[in-house]
Amino acid sequence: MRALLLAGLVPALGLAGCATTVEPPPPPLLAWDRADCDASPDLGRTVSLTPKKETAVHVVSTPLGYGSPCLSQEGGAGPYVVYALPTDLDDKTLIVGGLLGYDRIFSPRVRVLDAEGRETRGFVDSDWFSRGPVYSVQFRPRPGDAFVVVSADPSRVGRTESAINVGTNTTVIYTGYGASNWTTGQERHATRVFAYDGEVRVTINDTDTEEDPDR
C-alpha cells in the first residue's frame, strides 16, 4: 500500500515541479515620460539590414519599449531604432513598420536618411497599410539612401484597431484504426492599440539574389 502511495506521489510531485507560470505581458505602453532622449538619431548605433548572403527575403525584427534608446522629435519623444541599409540597393524592396501583436502595435514613424543624416524621404498617413501581419510602408531605396529610422509616432498612440481574422485549424484525431485530420474554421476578433512598445519589423525583398553584395 505504501509503495502504491509513493508511486502515486512521485509523478504528482514531478508534475507540480514541471508546472510553469507564464507571466502575462505588461500592458501596452501608452505614455512616455523619459527625458534622457537623443536630440537626433544616433547613426553610430545601427542595426544592419544586410543579410550574411544574398537572399530573396531577409527579415529583421527589433523589440522596442521603455528601455530602448529614445528620440526627441516633433510631436513628442519615444523609442527608436536606426537601421543601416545594405550598400547594394538595387532590386531591394523594403516593408517597414510595426508587427500586429496580440494586443498592441508599435506606433511607427519611418524616415529615410542619407549618409550625413539628412532626411531624404518621409511617409504620410495614406502610405500606411496592413501588409500581411505588419502595419507598414513599402518603398524602394534610392541612390544615396543610407539609413532607415523607425521611431514612435505619438500622434497614433492610444488609437485602437479592431479586426476580424479568419483562418482554419487542423486537429489530428487518433482512432483504433489510425489517424485522420479534422479541419475547422475559426474567427478571432482582435483589438490592438498603437503603443510606444512593440515589435518593429523590416522585410527586405531582393528580386535579384545573384548580384555581388560587394559591388
Add this chain to the structure above:
Amino acid sequence: MKLKLLGLMGALCLSACADPYVATPYDRAASQVDRMVIMDDAMPEKAIAYEVASVGSNFGLIGALVDAGIQAERQDAVNDALREVSFDAEGELETLLMREIGQEGYEVALLPSGARAKRDWLPAHSGAPEGVDAYLDVAVIEYGYMSPGAGQPFRPYVWAKVKLVGAADGSLLMENQIVYNPLNVVEGVITIPPNPEFFFNNRSALLADKARLAAGIEDALQRVAETSAQLLR
C-alpha cells in the same frame, strides 16, 4: 467539380507557400502619370459563396463530393439572389474605381478590352487613345462570401490584383494585391479586415435579404477601390 474545388482552395491560400510575394510600390513623382485608362472585365462572372472547412470536406472522397454539391448549390442560389436585385459587380467596381482614382487628381476613363482569357492580369496592354499615360489593370480573382468553416458566419470576401503599366513602354509602375477578409494573412499582401456589420450566419441568412447580400459586396468593393486609389496617391 473536384478540380474547381482544388482551384478555389488554392486561390484562397493565395499560393503563398511558394515564392514570397513582392509588390511594386508606386512613385508618383517619377512616373508622371496624369491620364490613365482602366482595363475592362475586372470581375469574375460569378460570386463565390464558399465554406472553407465544411463538415463534408472532413469525410474523405465521398464527403468531398457531397460537399462540392452543397457548395455549388449555395453559390448558384447566391448568384440568383444577386441577379434578382440587379447587382452588377463589374459596373459597381468600375464606377467606384473611376470615382476614387479621379479624386486623386487623375483623368481616368474605361477601356473596353473584352473578356479575359484567364482570371488574372492581362498579358499585354494596348488600345489606349492618344495622350494616355498608363493602363490600370484591376483583376479581381474572386469575390463574394466566405465562411472559414462550419458554424462560422459568411462575410464578404474580395481578392484583387492591381497593376499600373506605362502606356509608352509597358513598364511596370505599380503592382499590388489586396485581399478583403483574407483566410490567413499573407506576407506583403495588403489586407483589409471585414466590416463587422455584414455577416450572415448560414445559407438561409445569406438569402433572406437580397439587398443586404448585395450591400455587403458593394461595401467590400468600395474598400478595395479606395485602397487601389490610395496606392496611386
